[in-house]
Amino acid sequence: MKGMMNTMSCEDVMARLWEFLDGEMSAEDRRALERHLEVCGRCFPVYDFQRAYLEYTRQLATREHAPPALRKELFLKILELDRAGEAG
């Protein structure tokens, strides 16, 4: 992706907003996008919404846990494999 100048257009920002939020932009492009967001009333709400979306999905992932029965069964199987490996 080409490097951006000191300022970005709304179209540039919309095209690269996810990369910005994912922390996948160069420092220079990141600064240019931040400068645009500081003054653009059209792009900032979209940025704010997408940021909130990412926060939500990442919290969603932490709410799902492997069931205790799976933990126990897996533990016992691995223990058995380790013992068989030592015996062998």
Added chain:
Amino acid sequence: MSQRTLWDRVEMAWAMLSGGKRHDVEGARQREARPEPRGDEPKTRQDGFSEEALPWLDAVYSFAMRLTQGDGDDAADLVQETFLRAHRFWGQYERGTNVKSWLFTICRNTFLHRKDLARNRREQPASQMDTELDRIPTAPLFHVRSEDPERSFFQGLIDDEVIAAIDALPHDFKEVLVLSDLGDLRYAEIAQVLDIPIGTVKSRLFRARNILQEKLRDFAARSGYLEETAT
């Protein structure tokens, strides 16, 4: 049994049975960059498995749940097979690389091995989906009825609705979204897991997010959180 092996088992028992190792994920991340043990240190084939691989059990389970469309039994089988394979091939895992990506790769390959995905892909190939998805808008086109819109919008969602929306995504797009947004992998790591170019990762991820946001918009509109805007 050596002291080191005994300690590994104690660590493994704690990781597996407490269900409380999620807090140690940061520690596992730091250990990912740990160098290979020196040659004079005792090392067994499964050395370090419990402390490096097991903290990711919940993350792999969450990924497996999405792969299996939320079928808890299938996901548990898939996770078990994933970790048993990882344990078996732990000697081939290269220290200092991303263990979470490695586990996701095993999980996905195991899933693909079990399922005949070719049939589904014939029904709706990714190239066709790419064309169809080009028509989806790239930004949300609505207003939120709230003074604190973003927070209210997501607080108004029900996790089950969101999970159902993720599960309903086309497979190729769901994989990328889950690995990124739920699995917290970087673009390069996702490209490695799925064996696709980074450009394809970005294109599928952004489109998957747009599809998901459209679905969430519909849900929020039905719930009265949003009002449509003229476009």
